Amino acid sequence: MTKARENSDYTGLQAEIVAGDTAARAGRKNLILNGSMQISQRGDYTSASTISNGNYYLDRIMSYAGNVTGTIQDMGGSIKHVSTLSATGYLGAEQRIEDYARLSGKTITISADVRSNSTDTRIQIYDSAYRYGDNAHSGGGGWEKLTQTFTVSTSLTRLWIQLWISGSSTLNTAIASGDYVEFKNLQVEEGSVATDFEHRSYGEELA
Numbered sequence: 001m002t003k004a005r006e007n008s009d010y011t012g013l014q015a016e017i018v019a020g021d022t023a024a025r026a027g028r029k030n031l032i033l034n035g036s037m038q039i040s041q042r043g044d045y046t047s048a049s050t051i052s053n054g055n056y057y058l059d060r061i062m063s064y065a066g067n068v069t070g071t072i073q074d075m076g077g078s079i080k081h082v083s084t085l086s087a088t089g090y091l092g093a094e095q096r097i098e099d100y101a102r103l104s105g106k107t108i109t110i111s112a113d114v115r116s117n118s119t120d121t122r123i124q125i126y127d128s129a130y131r132y133g134d135n136a137h138s139g140g141g142g143w144e145k146l147t148q149t150f151t152v153s154t155s156l157t158r159l160w161i162q163l164w165i166s167g168s169s170t171l172n173t174a175i176a177s178g179d180y181v182e183f184k185n186l187q188v189e190e191g192s193v194a195t196d197f198e199h200r201s202y203g204e205e206l207a
Helices: 003-026 202-206
Strands: 062-066 070-074 079-083 087-096 107-116 121-126 130-132 143-151 160-165 173-175 180-190
Touching: 062 079, 079 087, 087 180, 107 121, 107 160, 121 143, 160 180
Parallel strands: none
Antiparallel strands: 062 087, 070 079, 079 180, 087 160, 087 173, 107 143, 107 180, 121 130, 121 160
């Protein structure tokens, strides 16, 4: 290795260390834990598994098949929920923000890369009541970045981030067997703009 190359590598490593240290000191912007779907300590779920409504599968990700039946599958960096029953209900997942009180009255933006065959796939929150996002997936089956901005209630009693197939003004909608929602890179941040997804190391997410 030449001295110039060695110096270049050292400089690059220094820059990475400084960037990591700065991020750690400033605090992470993404309020979601395991938003990259890396951590799954309960099982690998690489084969489709039947959803037990309200259970955790991947760490911090609670899955729902409300009034329908469905499966969850870890696709390697994304999770996929598929309905196995035609009925009126909802299907998908949520994460419950633990330190929700500090977000009272603040503007937050939720974003995720989403693939679905349902035009009722959307982002929602539940703070003091259900709040329905109006930015739904096209239903064309391709990856689309969904974003939704909310002002959090000042009387919130919880803050649950939800990404699922559901109605536009009520929780339930018509779901057909085979309808699915798959998502990755789930992020929640303060402000009204969805910025690039914040990648964190496996070790940091596990901690």
